[in-house]
Amino acid sequence: MENWNPRYNDVYFTPDQGINESRHVFIEGSGLSTRFSRACSRGETQFSIVEIGFGTGLNFMLSLIELQKPGSLQSPDPSALPRLRYVSVEKYPLNLTERMELLSPYFSALPELEQLSSLIPFPRPGWNTWNIPPEIPIPGSRISRAASKVFSPVSSPDVCLELFQGDIREFAEELGALPAGSVHSVYLDGHSPDKNPEMWSTALFRTLNRLCAPEAYLSSYSSAGVVKRALREAGFQVTRRPGFGKKRHMLTARPSAPAAGQPLPGAEPAPTCEVAENTNEKTAGDGAKKSRAPRNKTLSLSPEDRRELKRSLWVVEDCESSSAEGEAGGEWYRDRIFAGDSLQLCRQMPDNSVDLIVADPPYAALRKQFGTRGFSITEPRQYAEWLEPYFAEFARILSDAGSVYVCGDWRGAEAVQPLMNRYFHLRNRITWEREKGRGARANWKNSHEDIWFATKSDSYRFNLDEVKILRSVKAPYTRNGSPRDWLPSSDGAGYRLTHPGNSWTDLTVPFWSMPENTDHPTQKPEKLAARIILASSRPGDLVFDPFLGSGTTAVAARKLGRSFCGCELEEEYCLYALKRLRQADQSPEIQGILSHGDKHIFLHRNSSEAAARKALEQGLLDNE
Ligand SMILES: C[S@@+](CC[C@H](N)C(=O)[O-])C[C@H]1O[C@@H](n2cnc3c(N)ncnc32)[C@H](O)[C@@H]1O
Structure with a gap:
């Protein structure tokens, strides 16, 4: 098996540098163990990595090996390790023989790699979830033993690989189902942007940005201009850093601009030395970076x-x-x-x-x-x-x-x-x-x-009176000159309480600006x-x-x-x-319902709260 993907006319990894480049760009470049330790000390139960381009699975295996390395985690309590969730995509998966052949040059230096390489199952089209069960002897199986303590009795696997076999566009749609702000690291490792542009699109990066936790890091072996621009358009702050071997640069990025003069919550300094660059960010009058309006009311857990x-x-x-x-x-x-x-x-x-x-x-x-x-x-x-x-x-x-x-x-x-x-x-x-x-x-x-x-x-x-809906009146009938079963209101319209039907059109799904919204x-x-x-x-x-x-x-x-x-x-x-x-x-209070003691009025989209209040005060409900 050659280190060459004929579909993209590109190598799977840089010859002679595979492991070291992966480590430099993705493992050290994203500060994986520091980030994992911090998630651990914040009491998080899951640490998620999204990788674009699974290829040989090298980055997945190196990430696992890194987190199993003795002394790599600074958790005072080894039983509090988060579960590792690794989500990735591959359109043309390698079979076992191909993977083993490609990675075999590294087996003598890293025997764990051989062990893990032989375990990854061949994926079927769509999602493939592989929970690495505790009985599989992952080198230095600290995560397994610890996690089984933490997650019992709501049992959870220790390491979970979720591999999507299919096209990147389908994968991007699928990613929409992940909770916003739940991803800690993103590895961009598709074939190069000129050969496989779909893996580097602004639309994909926007999805990734939404998924990133504020302290997340994205790393990319490619520092091409198109990648930088697409990342910035998608709202990332991009930094160019020294690349590996013959590559002069690589990129790291963070999900969004920090508030003026403030570091991102939970942020730590960049993992290795950075190359100064004009990032062309918009600045406020005083030179400080602009921040996003804080209208997002989605519930969070400290x-x-x-x-x-x-x-x-x-x-x-x-x-x-x-x-x-x-x-x-x-x-x-x-x-x-x-x-x-x-x-x-x-x-x-x-x-x-x-x-x-x-x-x-x-x-x-x-x-x-x-x-x-x-x-x-x-x-x-x-x-x-x-x-x-x-x-x-x-x-x-x-x-x-x-x-x-x-x-x-x-x-x-x-x-x-x-x-x-x-x-x-x-x-x-x-x-x-x-x-x-x-x-x-x-x-x-x-x-x-x-x-x-x-x-x-x-x-x-069935308490009909509890669920009547206030709607504007289409036919305002009167009896002896007075409204029959409706209320005139100061806005010139008339309102009546109506029986609720079996077609409910007055309810929206919770939006991020509503206090009831969560990441479910x-x-x-x-x-x-x-x-x-x-x-x-x-x-x-x-x-x-x-x-x-x-x-x-x-x-x-x-x-x-x-x-x-x-x-x-x-x-x-x-x-x-x-x-x-x-x-x-x-x-x-419940959004869209006006309550007064034990009486409730459901507001329709076009009914005013003032009219509903009046209805309650004038006892319209009591007359019904
Ligand atoms: C459609 S969602 C419910 C959403 C909910 N109505 C809300 O407003 O947030 C279904 C939920 O059922 C949970 N679930 C699935 N099987 C379950 C089971 N056997 N016991 C308890 N929960 C389960 C899933 O984890 C998921 O959160």
């Missing part, structure tokens, strides 16, 4: 938050003893967030124990990444088989007068509708027109979702959860969400005076939920 919130987190595996206690009458699950599998949790909950279930499972036929886990069931039958045990449990734990709502998109309908019919009395299929969605190249953009509504029996509660990839708006909770539960009732995500249902329940129980596989999302619950106690 190391102290994590430490503190973890104390309020319950773990499903630990609640067997609690459920035994529950048999004696205690509702051990009330107002608690559980990390773990909700099926296991449900199996420990008593019959008829919850009043409302709001279930927003991962959707069928969508390959989605939730934190450290990927979900990819594509066949409706398989999806139904996966969901059915949950439905059986929901039917058992739901009270006789209780209701259940299940979210899904059109692809899951084939599985969800029969299950709703089999286990419950199906009452309606609500369409949430959320508008926002990723455009498809040869299909209609998926811009609505289903919310299936069912009840356990024919005797159920499929977060629902609080207003949506609130509508369900107000219609189908009473104050004090217990609302259960078995796929809690960022905690939306629990937060809305708390704000509306209900109890909650939520369960989520990903610990990180559980912590979001706990932090949001803490904030809910400080600010109980």
Whole structure:
């Protein structure tokens, strides 16, 4: 096997310098071990690297070896090591023989490389997730032993390689599913920009910029002008540094401009000496760099938050003893967030124990990444088989007068509708027109979702008056000269409270400028959860969400005076939920709903808050 990729007329790595150049540019160039140690001391549970161009896998293996090197990590507590997540793309993967042949010149100097090279599986098209299991003897297996302590009982693998086999453009779209600000290092190692320009595009760099944590470092062996320009256009601060061997320069970059005169949060000095360069950045009048407007309200977790919130987190595996206690009458699950599998949790909950279930499972036929886990069931039958045990449990734990709502998109309908019919009395299929969605190249953009509504029996509660919507009046009828069932308002329009239909068009997905926003990839708006909770539960009732995500249902329940129980596989999302619950106690309002005591008005897009207030004051709700 030659060190030559004929598809791009380019080498895989610089001859005679492969290992050393990779180390210089990517491992030392990005300050990998310092960065990893810092993530560790900040209490982060995951360290993510994105590499553009997997090639032989050399950078992946060198990164692993670097982090296993005795003394490379400065953590005082070896059990607090974050998990390493390595995400990469390769269009033309090498098979085992090819990789071994190409890298064999380095095996005698670095025996670990031979060991690792022989383990990397050949990828299939699309995503390939390879969790390096603890039993595989990674040299100096410190990460494995330590991680198994830290992540138990919410078990997580120690090192996870997520390799996308396919085109860079598809990969860039897929990257959109990763949480913003979650990546610590980016390696640009595609074939050279003149031979493979797609790997160096501004659009790709913009995506990478969004993913980068403020303290992230990007490194590139190429210092070509087109690369520098594209990085800057994408919002990176670019620095030229000495290259390796015959290459005069390489590049490093940081995700965005720091606030005037301030270093980036958690930033440390550049890893090695920098070459001065005119970066042509815009400056404010006083010469200071301009900063971004601080309007992004996305929730973040500090190391102290994590430490503190973890104390309020319950773990499903630990609640067997609690459920035994529950048999004696205690509702051990009330107002608690559980990390773990909700099926296991449900199996420990008593019959008829919850009043409302709001279930927003991962959707069928969508390959989605939730934190450290990927979900990819594509066949409706398989999806139904996966969901059915949950439905059986929901039917058992739901009270006789209780209701259940299940979210899904059109692809899951084939599985969800029969299950709703089999286990419950199906009452309606609500369409949430959320508008926002990723455009498809040869299909209609998926811009609505289903919310299936069912009840356990024919005797159920539905609080219509709690969920009426204030809309402007199209036909302002009068009786004896006075408005019949509407309110004139000072803006000249008239408003009336209307029955909510099964087409919900007044709810947007949370945006980054909304305080309820988190980095969860499929977060629902609080207003949506609130509508369900107000219609189908009473104050004090217990609302259960078995796929809690960022905690939306629990937060809305708390704000509306209900109890909650939520369960989520990903610990990180559980912590979001706990932090949001803490904030809910400080600010109980829900965007898009006007509340006055125990009365609530849902504002439609065109209804004014002033008119809603007037409606409440004049007792319009009471007359209805
Ligand atoms: C569609 S999201 C829910 C989003 C949520 N409604 C919100 O507003 O943030 C589905 C969630 O279910 C979680 N999940 C998947 N399987 C689970 C299981 N067996 N037990 C608990 N959580 C699970 C995923 O990690 C993901 O966060």
